[in-house]
Amino acid sequence: MLIWLFFRPNQAFEVLSNTSPTANAVFFKLVIWLAAIPPVLAYIGGSKFGWRLGAAEPLYLAQDVLLKISIAYFAALLFGFVSTAIIAKWMASTYGARLSLGIHYAVVTIVAAPLVIGSIIHLYPDMFINVLVLVPALIWSMFLLYKGLPIVLRISPERGMLMASSMIGYLLVAFVCLLGVMVVLWGRGFGPAVGI
Amino acid sequence: MVSEENTTTEYYHDRVVTTLVMCSIAWAVAAMAVGVYVAAELVWPSLDFGQPWLSFGRLRPLHTNGIVFGFGVSALMGTAFYSVQRTCHIPLFLPKLAWFTAIAWQLGVLLGGLSLLAGMNAGKEYAELEWPFDIAIAVVWVCFAIVFFGTIARRRIKPIYVSNWFYGGLIIVIAMLHIGNSLAIPVTLFKSYTLFAGAQDAILQWWYGHNAVGFLLTGGFLGMMYYFLPKQAERPIWSYRLSIVAFWAFTYSYIWAGPHHLHFNAIPDWVQSLGMVMSLILLAPSWATMINGIMTVSSAWEKLRTDPALKFIVLSLAFYGLATFEGPMMAIKSVNIVSHFTDWTIGHVHSGALGWNALITFGTFYFLVPRLVGKELHSVKLANIHFWLALAGTMLYVLAMWGAGVSQGLLWLSLDEIGELRYSFRDIMASMPPYYLLRLFAGLIFLGGTVLMAFNLFKTIAGAKTVQVRPPAVHGAGASL
Numbered sequence A: 001m002l003i004w005l006f007f008r009p010n011q012a013f014e015v016l017s018n019t020s021p022t023a024n025a026v027f028f029k030l031v032i033w034l035a036a037i038p039p040v041l042a043y044i045g046g047s048k049f050g051w052r053l054g055a056a057e058p059l060y061l062a063q064d065v066l067l068k069i070s071i072a073y074f075a076a077l078l079f080g081f082v083s084t085a086i087i088a089k090w091m092a093s094t095y096g097a098r099l100s101l102g103i104h105y106a107v108v109t110i111v112a113a114p115l116v117i118g119s120i121i122h123l124y125p126d127m128f129i130n131v132l133v134l135v136p137a138l139i140w141s142m143f144l145l146y147k148g149l150p151i152v153l154r155i156s157p158e159r160g161m162l163m164a165s166s167m168i169g170y171l172l173v174a175f176v177c178l179l180g181v182m183v184v185l186w187g188r189g190f191g192p193a194v195g196i
Numbered sequence B: 001m002v003s004e005e006n007t008t009t010e011y012y013h014d015r016v017v018t019t020l021v022m023c024s025i026a027w028a029v030a031a032m033a034v035g036v037y038v039a040a041e042l043v044w045p046s047l048d049f050g051q052p053w054l055s056f057g058r059l060r061p062l063h064t065n066g067i068v069f070g071f072g073v074s075a076l077m078g079t080a081f082y083s084v085q086r087t088c089h090i091p092l093f094l095p096k097l098a099w100f101t102a103i104a105w106q107l108g109v110l111l112g113g114l115s116l117l118a119g120m121n122a123g124k125e126y127a128e129l130e131w132p133f134d135i136a137i138a139v140v141w142v143c144f145a146i147v148f149f150g151t152i153a154r155r156r157i158k159p160i161y162v163s164n165w166f167y168g169g170l171i172i173v174i175a176m177l178h179i180g181n182s183l184a185i186p187v188t189l190f191k192s193y194t195l196f197a198g199a200q201d202a203i204l205q206w207w208y209g210h211n212a213v214g215f216l217l218t219g220g221f222l223g224m225m226y227y228f229l230p231k232q233a234e235r236p237i238w239s240y241r242l243s244i245v246a247f248w249a250f251t252y253s254y255i256w257a258g259p260h261h262l263h264f265n266a267i268p269d270w271v272q273s274l275g276m277v278m279s280l281i282l283l284a285p286s287w288a289t290m291i292n293g294i295m296t297v298s299s300a301w302e303k304l305r306t307d308p309a310l311k312f313i314v315l316s317l318a319f320y321g322l323a324t325f326e327g328p329m330m331a332i333k334s335v336n337i338v339s340h341f342t343d344w345t346i347g348h349v350h351s352g353a354l355g356w357n358a359l360i361t362f363g364t365f366y367f368l369v370p371r372l373v374g375k376e377l378h379s380v381k382l383a384n385i386h387f388w389l390a391l392a393g394t395m396l397y398v399l400a401m402w403g404a405g406v407s408q409g410l411l412w413l414s415l416d417e418i419g420e421l422r423y424s425f426r427d428i429m430a431s432m433p434p435y436y437l438l439r440l441f442a443g444l445i446f447l448g449g450t451v452l453m454a455f456n457l458f459k460t461i462a463g464a465k466t467v468q469v470r471p472p473a474v475h476g477a478g479a480s481l
Helices: A002-007 A009-017 A023-049 A061-095 A101-123 A127-152 A158-186 B015-043 B058-089 B094-118 B133-152 B160-181 B198-232 B240-254 B260-262 B267-279 B283-298 B301-305 B310-331 B333-339 B343-373 B380-413 B424-428 B433-460
Strands: B184-188 B191-194
Touching: A009 A101, A009 A127, A009 B260, A009 B283, A023 A061, A023 B283, A061 A101, A061 B283, A101 A127, A127 A158, A127 B380, A127 B433, A158 B301, A158 B310, A158 B333, A158 B380, B015 B058, B015 B094, B015 B343, B015 B433, B058 B094, B058 B133, B058 B160, B058 B198, B058 B240, B058 B343, B094 B133, B094 B301, B133 B160, B133 B184, B133 B333, B160 B240, B184 B240, B184 B333, B198 B240, B198 B260, B198 B283, B198 B310, B198 B343, B240 B267, B240 B283, B267 B333, B283 B310, B301 B343, B310 B333, B310 B343, B310 B380, B333 B380, B343 B433, B380 B424, B380 B433
Parallel strands: none
Antiparallel strands: B184 B191
């Protein structure tokens, strides 16, 4: 499926549009494992190489702090997966799309796939290199969202465009919310030592 | 041909709208190009070639003034003149004054921009122009108010449509902010000192600064949205009642939010907390408007097949949602302690300026220009390419600044083993060029899209005249004035 997404995305979407996976099946067989990949890679990268935020020396975090951060990262990704699927299902009635939660989980999984693959760069935790790799992955994700959503959810491309844009609105807000929660946690002593 | 200056004619005065739209497009290209240049200077500082007028300190206010007052206000004036006539079913009040407002404003921005290049600067962000310009701006703004409110006063239908509430709010509040914040004692022809001292000056400055964002970049452009989105979707706004409630809630809560720019500064703590709480409350009316816009367009999806403009407006609403969520969040003190004085703020401003203001203006222009000149858009394909360039440029810009900003926030505050700051400011800034290079690339993509639009609309306008439109005859219960 993942290889199809790179070379024949339309074919992958068509196949998916004719299936009706259940929410549990997608969640336990795919989502939970895919969501675990970035935190595991980030944990390995962070403990072996330390985070390079640009300034001279890498920032090493204690193992237990790093573990806590990785678990929090996993929880945030799972929350992101689940909440996006639920929001998509909620939006579906407005745009006349399919209503089963399982198919929305599947759409979110497809859209997230390039980012999960791109997260391999977490093994080398240099902030800028990560941004550089994840930006093209994100562009690919957005392409899959705009292209795939109407096919899989069986709606017209125009309605798909509206729904995909609404989803982008939600995802941007969810991401910036994550940034906000992260810096509040720093301020409360969870994570790197900061002088607040 | 009937003269537009003849106030007794029953034609709308649209030539002034066409002129303002063309000026706005020209300012967009020029001021975004200056933005790209200053972005390049942050990567390669020697690009100032040792010339004071090419230095970052002079070009940066030129960029912001060119975008906000050149591109933004010209677009707002043009669309306000266009929509107020159609929502009041009457031609503009004092059309010669409307022409004076339009031309004098362009001259003011042009000469003001040159004065910034010459190093004249009042030292207040977004209010850099010196006192002679401040007086001129106030005079032109009052003319704008006379034309706009004069047209509303002579309207032929009783209700005042919601877009006019937002445009009216823009005109009144910006006059109040501009005159209040610009009160100064002139020392020479081009140097003045503000009337206020210390903390009061800071509070007043950010009362001005934040509400310029609020009533101009948000409220004014919401006026644009409330007129042009239902027009493009060819259906009424989803909930008219919600739009009016949102207007008053927005107007009441925005005016208090300014102190969040001064968190952890030498102003009273309770003022900071008040600014934070009012910023959080602001989320409700902002999102009410976003939902109203999205629900209006969601039932008009078939229009997307034929209308390249509508998708700009759809996407602008997504970025409006982001920017109006991110702003209140960054106003929370425990977030602001990390985000303040970092590039996160720059990213936030641009998610609003590029994603919301520019995209909704582009969508409006693609709708408006063909109707103004009575021709088809020169190239729908170019408009579609512009859409993807604008989306890519905005996303890249915001991501680059999130990366840079969060890194800076963490690095400024990092402590070493003995509790000293781990990194110097210089070291941190020396590590930023990769992000700034990415931002420069993003800016170039966005500018490229804007140039495509300028070409496309220029070809649409070329050789055509503004068409003349008559106000419709007004009958029935609504026509009680």
